Amino acid sequence: xxxxxxxxxxxxxxxxxxxxxSSGMRMQIGKSSSPDGEVAAxxxxxxxxxxxxxxxFALVFCTDQYDADDLAAALxxxxxxxxxxxxxxxxxxxxxxxxxxxxxxxxxxxxDLQVGTGMGGPVSKDPRAAGRDxxxxxxxxxxxxxxxxxxxxxxxxDGLSGNPTEVVRGAQQEAGAGVVWAGGGAGGNLQSATTxxxxxxxxxxxxAVVIAFDAQAPIGVGIQHGWYPxxxxxxxxxxxxxxxxxxxxxxxxxxxxRTAASRGDALDEQGFAxxxxxxxxxxxxANGEFVIRDPISIGPDGSVRCVAExxxxxxxxxxxxxxxxxxxxxxxxxxLARKGTPGALGGAVVFDxxxxxxxxxxxxxxxxxxxxxxxxETTPLVGCLxxxxxxxxxxxxxxxxxxxVVVLALPG
Numbered sequence: 001x002x003x004x005x006x007x008x009x010x011x012x013x014x015x016x017x018x019x020x021x022s023s024g025m026r027m028q029i030g031k032s033s034s035p036d037g038e039v040a041a042x043x044x045x046x047x048x049x050x051x052x053x054x055x056x057f058a059l060v061f062c063t064d065q066y067d068a069d070d071l072a073a074a075l076x077x078x079x080x081x082x083x084x085x086x087x088x089x090x091x092x093x094x095x096x097x098x099x100x101x102x103x104x105x106x107x108x109x110x111x112d113l114q115v116g117t118g119m120g121g122p123v124s125k126d127p128r129a130a131g132r133d134x135x136x137x138x139x140x141x142x143x144x145x146x147x148x149x150x151x152x153x154x155x156x157x158d159g160l161s162g163n164p165t166e167v168v169r170g171a172q173q174e175a176g177a178g179v180v181w182a183g184g185g186a187g188g189n190l191q192s193a194t195t196x197x198x199x200x201x202x203x204x205x206x207x208a209v210v211i212a213f214d215a216q217a218p219i220g221v222g223i224q225h226g227w228y229p230x231x232x233x234x235x236x237x238x239x240x241x242x243x244x245x246x247x248x249x250x251x252x253x254x255x256x257x258r259t260a261a262s263r264g265d266a267l268d269e270q271g272f273a274x275x276x277x278x279x280x281x282x283x284x285x286a287n288g289e290f291v292i293r294d295p296i297s298i299g300p301d302g303s304v305r306c307v308a309e310x311x312x313x314x315x316x317x318x319x320x321x322x323x324x325x326x327x328x329x330x331x332x333x334x335x336l337a338r339k340g341t342p343g344a345l346g347g348a349v350v351f352d353x354x355x356x357x358x359x360x361x362x363x364x365x366x367x368x369x370x371x372x373x374x375x376x377e378t379t380p381l382v383g384c385l386x387x388x389x390x391x392x393x394x395x396x397x398x399x400x401x402x403x404x405v406v407v408l409a410l411p412g
């Protein structure tokens with residue numbers, strides 16, 4: 001189909017407010033693995049348009065091999081005035097297919113879904129203000145929400161700059177209670193020091209992007225990780241940002257190493273990265289859950305640097321988990337999301353931590369199949385591999401997680 005014919009079907013609007021008729025909400029997904037951004041945009045949008053009449057919003061995820069500015073320009077030419085937003089990621093999902101090089105576009109159409117987008121930053125300067133501003137700007141584009149309607153916020157902090165934990169705190173501070181949370185850190189496969197988020201037809205860096213969904217029917221969400229305690233609780237007696245300097249007044253690595261030894265696992269600095277991949281840290285929560293932190297390196301002073309913030313004074317435990325546990329957790333997150341959205345589903349969005357991929361390998365496709373099965377085989381599914389995830393365990397406040405799966409289910 002010629003690009004002009006494709007565009008004629010879009011029924012585009014310049015506003016980032018989406019008001020949809022009574023025909024039922026539905027996502028239509030297109031993908032491309034072309035390394036050429038122009039071709040990828042054209043192919044993905046053409047595929048999504050095959051069954052999408054009058055779409056009113058587009059969610060975009062891409063891997064980081066593309067030039068983000070060039071890709072944004074290509075998407076802008078294809079989508080014209082259609083509101084769209086999204087981010088770069090280490091991998092993208094279209095159904096149960098994982099693309100480590102590619103682009104996915106989900107076009108939204110149908111009943112009762114209103115969408116607003118916002119951006120705040122720079123994250124590196126004031127991450128909490130970035131979260132607040134992004135939420136405020138997304139919500140201000142929506143009509144006042146009556147009590148019977150439901151709201152979900154998708155938060156995409158820059159995973160390579162600033163403190164994403166503070167971004168989420170700022171977002172929660174602005175949004176208040178009664179909100180469903182999902183999202184994840186933008187970033188690629190860590191081959192580049194920068195990443196990008198998309199909104200208002202442009203690529204941005206060092207920002208936080210928020211997408212607000214309002215609907216009449218409940219919006220379901222599930223969050224699980226599959227990790228369980230391996231070692232005893234220890235206290236973080238000295239920390240700075242994402243680095244645990246001391247545990248129980250000793251060097252953090254020494255306590256971590258001794259914990260492994262007590263379980264019969266010999267560990268030295270050379271073997272740390274391999275061992276830490278399947279033995280993250282867990283921060284206990286009041287509801288019995290754990291927020292996971294991914295250790296990535298050892299400092300000269302024996303400190304342990306993680307992907308996200310380690311609160312000074314908190315308790316932590318070394319965790320463990322097998323492939324089967326991780327896949328069970330993904331299915332569990334999907335089941336929770338499905339239960340939270342009674343009736344037909346219009347689509348689902350999955351945020352799966354990039355650090356789970358080296359553990360699962362090709363089995364990540366089996367994990368996605370488990371998610372698809374839990375949501376229903378006909379439910380459109382889109383998502384990405386994120387650098388950390390956004391979600392609220394047990395209906396509490398949102399937090400920034402590692403090595404976790406978040407599933408958002410949208411009503412049909």
